[in-house]
Amino acid sequence: MSAETLEFKAELKQLLHLITHSLYSDREIFLRELISNASDAINKVKFDSLDHDETLEGNKDWKIKITPNAEAKTLTISDNGIGMGRDQVIDLLGTVAKSGTKAFVDAVKAKNDPNSPGLIGQFGVGFYSAFMVADTVTVQTRPAGTPADGIRWVSDGQGQYTIEQADKPARGTDVVLHLKDDAQDFLNPYKLRSLVKKFSDFIEHPVVMDTDEEEGERDEKKTTVVEETLNNRKAIWLRQPREVKDDEYAEFYKVLSNDDAPPAKSLHFTIEGKSEFKALLFIPSKKPFSFDWDEPKAGLRLYVQRVLIMERCEELLPLYLRFVKGVVDSADLPLNVSREILQQNPHLDTIRKNVVRNVLQGLEALKNTQPEKYRAFYDDLGPILKEGLSRDWENKDKIADLLLFASVNTEAGKVKTLAEYVEAMPEGQVEIYYLAGDNAAQLRNSPYLEAYRAKGFDVLLLTDPIDEFAVPAVREYKGKKLQAADKGELKGDEGIADDAKAKFAPLFASLKSVLPDVGDIRLTKRLTTSAACLVADAGAMTAHMERLMQRFGEDATGGKRVLELNPDNAAVEALRTLHETSPTDPRIAAYALLLYDQAAIAEGSKVPDAAGFAKRINDLILADAGK
Numbered sequence: 001m002s003a004e005t006l007e008f009k010a011e012l013k014q015l016l017h018l019i020t021h022s023l024y025s026d027r028e029i030f031l032r033e034l035i036s037n038a039s040d041a042i043n044k045v046k047f048d049s050l051d052h053d054e055t056l057e058g059n060k061d062w063k064i065k066i067t068p069n070a071e072a073k074t075l076t077i078s079d080n081g082i083g084m085g086r087d088q089v090i091d092l093l094g095t096v097a098k099s100g101t102k103a104f105v106d107a108v109k110a111k112n113d114p115n116s117p118g119l120i121g122q123f124g125v126g127f128y129s130a131f132m133v134a135d136t137v138t139v140q141t142r143p144a145g146t147p148a149d150g151i152r153w154v155s156d157g158q159g160q161y162t163i164e165q166a167d168k169p170a171r172g173t174d175v176v177l178h179l180k181d182d183a184q185d186f187l188n189p190y191k192l193r194s195l196v197k198k199f200s201d202f203i204e205h206p207v208v209m210d211t212d213e214e215e216g217e218r219d220e221k222k223t224t225v226v227e228e229t230l231n232n233r234k235a236i237w238l239r240q241p242r243e244v245k246d247d248e249y250a251e252f253y254k255v256l257s258n259d260d261a262p263p264a265k266s267l268h269f270t271i272e273g274k275s276e277f278k279a280l281l282f283i284p285s286k287k288p289f290s291f292d293w294d295e296p297k298a299g300l301r302l303y304v305q306r307v308l309i310m311e312r313c314e315e316l317l318p319l320y321l322r323f324v325k326g327v328v329d330s331a332d333l334p335l336n337v338s339r340e341i342l343q344q345n346p347h348l349d350t351i352r353k354n355v356v357r358n359v360l361q362g363l364e365a366l367k368n369t370q371p372e373k374y375r376a377f378y379d380d381l382g383p384i385l386k387e388g389l390s391r392d393w394e395n396k397d398k399i400a401d402l403l404l405f406a407s408v409n410t411e412a413g414k415v416k417t418l419a420e421y422v423e424a425m426p427e428g429q430v431e432i433y434y435l436a437g438d439n440a441a442q443l444r445n446s447p448y449l450e451a452y453r454a455k456g457f458d459v460l461l462l463t464d465p466i467d468e469f470a471v472p473a474v475r476e477y478k479g480k481k482l483q484a485a486d487k488g489e490l491k492g493d494e495g496i497a498d499d500a501k502a503k504f505a506p507l508f509a510s511l512k513s514v515l516p517d518v519g520d521i522r523l524t525k526r527l528t529t530s531a532a533c534l535v536a537d538a539g540a541m542t543a544h545m546e547r548l549m550q551r552f553g554e555d556a557t558g559g560k561r562v563l564e565l566n567p568d569n570a571a572v573e574a575l576r577t578l579h580e581t582s583p584t585d586p587r588i589a590a591y592a593l594l595l596y597d598q599a600a601i602a603e604g605s606k607v608p609d610a611a612g613f614a615k616r617i618n619d620l621i622l623a624d625a626g627k
């Protein structure tokens with residue numbers, strides 16, 4: 001039979017243009033598409049042979065072979081799968097977007113067979129990606145079972161193809177790509193190896209390539225050709241969790257993360273229902289050496305039936321979980337899905353929600369069952385997790401459950417959860433109090449804590465820089481409001497007696513001109529022993545926040561602070577008496593400044609005028625010791 005020339009059915013020219021120019025952003029994926037087709041073809045023949053084994057003719061050594069031929073400038077992808085007969089070739093390769101795989105899946109579905117093979121390509125354009133790198137494609141194929149002749153199909157992808165009988169000794173398909181001049185690098189074995197590793201590492205059938213192996217000493221070197229398997233094949237996420245060993249998880253985690261330490265926890269689950277997918281996620285035990293804080297990118301590897309679709313699919317993981325590594329394998333997405341198409345895919349949203357829920361549950365379980373492991377994770381990566389408090393409103397409470405804090409009542413180095421804090425709240429305490437600063441030891445000495453201590457209220461000590469931003473976002477935990485200990489008026493200060501206020505009013509009026517940096521002066525019950533402290537107004541920035549912002553290069557001034565004085569402190573009372581008896585005494589201004597200075601020191605700020613401060617202290621020493 002001589003070669004017949006036939007027209008492509010669809011308006012292929014335009015479609016090919018679309019495929020090669022817009023469907024795929026990266027042309028190297030042609031290899032992934034052809035290997036996937038070959039793998040599908042093998043699955044099909046395996047499935048068919050369940051009923052009649054004789055169709056296999058003893059050929060069960062399933063494999064996909066890639067053969068670069070530098071002389072002929074061809075790259076061949078061969079399989080011993082189901083092959084195609086003449087009509088099928090015309091039907092399947094002559095029509096773009098008519099996917100034989102889809103027809104097959106429909107047929108299998110109709111049979112409702114539990115053994116139905118998983119098939120990758122369901123879109124019907126994968127094969128044509130070959131024309132991104134080849135100016136001519138030759139397909140030689142022979143169908144399984146029938147002792148039919150082989151068929152040769154040749155096309156330049158421009159609207160026509162030829163078809164003829166051809167010698168094809170064994171079942172299966174060879175796709176021969178006559179590579180374009182600018183695609184010759186796809187003949188390079190190193191390149192081919194790395195592409196198979198990248199996209200098709202977990203294809204279940206071996207992808208092989210012949211390589212020369214040298215043996216023997218110098219003069220007697222012998223070159224033998226060996227068949228090298230290029231893919232790992234072990235897609236452990238597709239196995240049953242109980243069948244996967246811990247070291248297999250650890251090994252796979254290492255491949256994904258480059259982290260030397262084993263993961264703190266592996267999360268391996270299947271979601272069935274509207275969107276079906278399998279996921280294998282890892283929570284690192286600490287910040288991996290390679291972790292880049294400055295590159296705020298999250299992502300999971302997205303596979304569609306073992307084939308890598310995207311190295312880092314950002315749609316699958318919110319940023320605040322960017323320490324999580326893992327893969328998601330979905331059966332519901334098309335293989336050649338692009339980023340734009342993906343963003344509109346409703347499955348993705350479901351997958352992401354499930355991923356987030358599972359990660360948060362996994363962290364909760366780790367916290368409850370292996371607190372030390374969780375603590376190591378949290379100390380390193382907690383700051384990132386906390387970003388979720390203000391970003392993931394839906395899961396805010398679950399993230400709040402995962403927080404750990406030092407507090408006034410914890411021993412040095414120990415921490416507690418918000419739940420433990422609330423549990424231990426004494427009667428009469430209605431809010432959760434916190435104080436932010438650089439370190440717990442310094443915070444423990446803060447005068448702001450005096451009144452809370454006196455009442456027996458615990459105060460959380462926040463020392464992670466992000467706490468100042470993140471913790472207020474919690475707002476409420478188990479119905480209890482979170483409240484900064486150094487902000488606003490302390491509950492109960494309303495109760496300062498009017499006559500005390502009246503007694504101090506003249507002193508405060510005259511101090512306002514001495515202390516222009518202070519927004520207001522008032523009496524407080526916040527302090528029990530100290531004389532003075534500075535507080536931010538309810539809506540304003542605390543001193544710690546102000547220092548943080550300045551450290552980040554922000555021009556931050558949180559507005560004037562309120563100087564609070566303790567009426568029960570003897571020095572404060574002495575100052576008042578001095579003002580009452582001799583209101584113009586110059587010492588009043590000096591002592592007021594000293595009160596202000598000590599309040600600034602107490603909140604961790606610098607004394608605004610160090611030289612003036614030294615002089616005032618020295619004057620006091622002189623006045624006292626020089627008597």
Ligand code: ADP
Pocket residue numbers: 033037038041079081082083084092093098099100101102121122123124125126127128172173
């Ligand atoms: P898809 O794989 O998305 O269905 P393709 O354009 O890649 O679409 O392929 C069209 C059809 O051609 C496939 O569905 C399959 O039936 C057939 N086909 C492609 N490659 C092979 C192959 N190596 N062996 C057998 N059939 C193949």
